[in-house]
Amino acid sequence: MPDMVELDEFDRKIVAILRREGRISITDLAPRVGLSKTPCQIRLKRLLAEGVIRGFEAVVDPAKLGMEHVAFTQVRLSDTREQALQEFGAAVRTIPEIEECHMIAANFDYLLKVRTANIQRYRAVLGEKLSRLPHVASTSTFVAMETVKE
Numbered sequence: 001m002p003d004m005v006e007l008d009e010f011d012r013k014i015v016a017i018l019r020r021e022g023r024i025s026i027t028d029l030a031p032r033v034g035l036s037k038t039p040c041q042i043r044l045k046r047l048l049a050e051g052v053i054r055g056f057e058a059v060v061d062p063a064k065l066g067m068e069h070v071a072f073t074q075v076r077l078s079d080t081r082e083q084a085l086q087e088f089g090a091a092v093r094t095i096p097e098i099e100e101c102h103m104i105a106a107n108f109d110y111l112l113k114v115r116t117a118n119i120q121r122y123r124a125v126l127g128e129k130l131s132r133l134p135h136v137a138s139t140s141t142f143v144a145m146e147t148v149k150e
Contacts, residue, residue, distance in 0.1 A: 005050050010035060014043055015052065022056045062115060069118050070144040073130060075110040078137035087134040095133075097125045108140070119143070 007015070013033040017024060030040035047053045062068055077084060085103075088110070092101045100113035112130070116122040122141075130139060 005052050007052070010040075011043060011047060011052070014040070014047065018044075018053060018056075066117050067115050069116045069122055070147065071114045071116070071122050072142045072144065073112040073114055073126070074104075074108040074140040074142075075112060075130070075133070075136055076108045076138045077110070077135040079135045080109060084135045088136075091133045095125075095129050097129070 010033050014029065017029060017032060026037050026041050026044070029044075030037045033040060035043070044053075075088075077088060089101070092098055092110075092112070097114050097116055098112050099115050100111075102111045103109065104111050114122060114125060114130070116125055122143075126139065126141065130136070
């Protein structure tokens with residue numbers, strides 16, 4: 001597990017603002033956190049270097065991309081030794097339809113968030129990709145009817 005990074009009030013303000021407004025300029029960010037531009041920029045570079053901020057990305061509207069279907073797939077593995085977990089994790093990272101993958105403490109091993117265009121495409125992904133992941137013993141699917149918060 002990575003070491004937790006010590007953050008002061010200024011760092012926390014920078015992170016909070018950037019989580020909502022990732023494209024804000026240093027010129028606009030600095031006064032909002034109570035710093036001048038140079039110290040703000042130094043702090044931002046440190047937060048990036050230390051991995052507190054891992055990067056910046058565009059938040060897209062999946063509906064406008066024709067990717068409205070969301071399914072949550074429970075996965076039970078046939079083998080949960082470390083090597084099997086690593087193989088499963090590596091394979092999951094190669095499947096673009098899997099938006100999230102979480103190891104779960106439950107009666108199954110992983111929970112996947114899978115986004116596709118429709119139920120037919122999900123069925124194909126399930127049969128062609130998810131069921132063929134290393135060490136998969138069984139899957140169970142829950143289809144999201146509405147996204148309330150992402």
